[in-house]
Amino acid sequence: MRGWIIPPPKGPAKSRQEFEQKRTAKVGWLVRHGYLKSERIKQALLKVPREDFIPRLYRDYAYLEVPLPLPGEHATISCPHSYPLFYEPLGLDQGHRFLEVGLGSGYGTAVAREIVGPGGVVVSVEIDPVTLEFARRNLQKAGYTDVVLARGDGGLGYPEKSPYDSIAVTAACIEIPPPLIEQLRLGGRLIAPVLEGGAQNLTLLEKDITGIERHILCEVLYVSLRGIYGS
Numbered sequence: 530m531r532g533w534i535i536p537p538p539k540g541p542a543k544s545r546q547e548f549e550q551k552r553t554a555k556v557g558w559l560v561r562h563g564y565l566k567s568e569r570i571k572q573a574l575l576k577v578p579r580e581d582f583i584p585r586l587y588r589d590y591a592y593l594e595v596p597l598p599l600p601g602e603h604a605t606i607s608c609p610h611s612y613p614l615f616y617e618p619l620g621l622d623q624g625h626r627f628l629e630v631g632l633g634s635g636y637g638t639a640v641a642r643e644i645v646g647p648g649g650v651v652v653s654v655e656i657d658p659v660t661l662e663f664a665r666r667n668l669q670k671a672g673y674t675d676v677v678l679a680r681g682d683g684g685l686g687y688p689e690k691s692p693y694d695s696i697a698v699t700a701a702c703i704e705i706p707p708p709l710i711e712q713l714r715l716g717g718r719l720i721a722p723v724l725e726g727g728a729q730n731l732t733l734l735e736k737d738i739t740g741i742e743r744h745i746l747c748e749v750l751y752v753s754l755r756g757i758y759g760s
C-alpha cells in the first residue's frame with residue numbers, strides 16, 4: 530500500500546460558509562460511497578466543524594481525503610472517511626460508553642460525543658503530551674467539555690470508566706491489546722488496525738458469552754501505536 534501525500538502548508542483562506550458547504554458535500558460523498566449509513570453518525574458529521582480541529586496551516590484542506598499532521602510526534606488527524614469507517618461497524622450509538630485510543634486532534638472524540646449523546650460516556654487516551662494539549666484546546670473551544678481526556682498508554686485502556694460498549698484504536702498495533710479486550714463489555718465491539726504480513730488490516734472484534742469473534746474489514750494505513758503494545 531502507498532503512503533499518503535500531504536498537501537503543502539499554507540495560510541487559511543476559506544470562510545465559515547465555504548467550510549459548511551464542504552462539510553455537507555463530504556457527508557453526501559460518504560453516503561454515496563457507502564461509508565455512511567446511520568442517521569445518527571450522519572448528523573454528528575454534519576454538526577462537528579472538522580476545520581476547527583486542524584492546525585491553521587492545514588485548515589483549508591479539512592475535507593480532503595488525506596490525513597493531516599498535528600502537533601506532537603507522528604500524530605495525524607485521520608481522513609474524513611475514517612470516522613464512519615470505524616464508527617459504523619462498531620455500531621456506535623446513543624448511550625454507549627466509548628473509549629478511543631489515540632485522541633489526535635480531538636475530532637473523533639467530538640463526533641463520538643455527538644453520537645452517544647448525553648446518556649453516553651466518551652473517554653480518549655493520548656500518549657503524546659503535545660498532541661493531548663492541542664486536542665484539549667480544540668475540544669474546549671468547540672464546547673466539548675463533557676469528555677474524559679487522559680494522558681497515557683492507551684494500550685492499557687482506561688479501566689476507571691470500563692466496561693465499554695465500543696472501543697476504537699486509531700493507531701496500528703501488532704496485536705489487539707489484551708487490556709482493551711478485558712475492558713470491553715459482553716456484547717461490545719472493538720475496532721483496530723492490526724499489522725499482519727506487512728499490511729494493516731482493519732479488524733472488528735466482537736466479545737460475547739461464547740468468546741471473541743474477529744472479522745477483517747479492509748486494508749488501511751495508520752500511524753503506529755506507541756507504548757507497550759506498539760508496532
Ligand SMILES: C[S@@+](CC[C@H](N)C(=O)[O-])C[C@H]1O[C@@H](n2cnc3c(N)ncnc32)[C@H](O)[C@@H]1O
Binds near residue numbers: 601655682699
Ligand atoms: C491517527 S491519530 C488519531 C486521530 C484522532 N482519532 C483524530 O480524530 O484526530 C493516532 C493517535 O494515536 C496516538 N497514539 C499512538 N500510540 C498511542 C498509545 N499507545 N496510547 C494513546 N495514544 C497513542 C498518536 O499520538 C496519535 O495522536
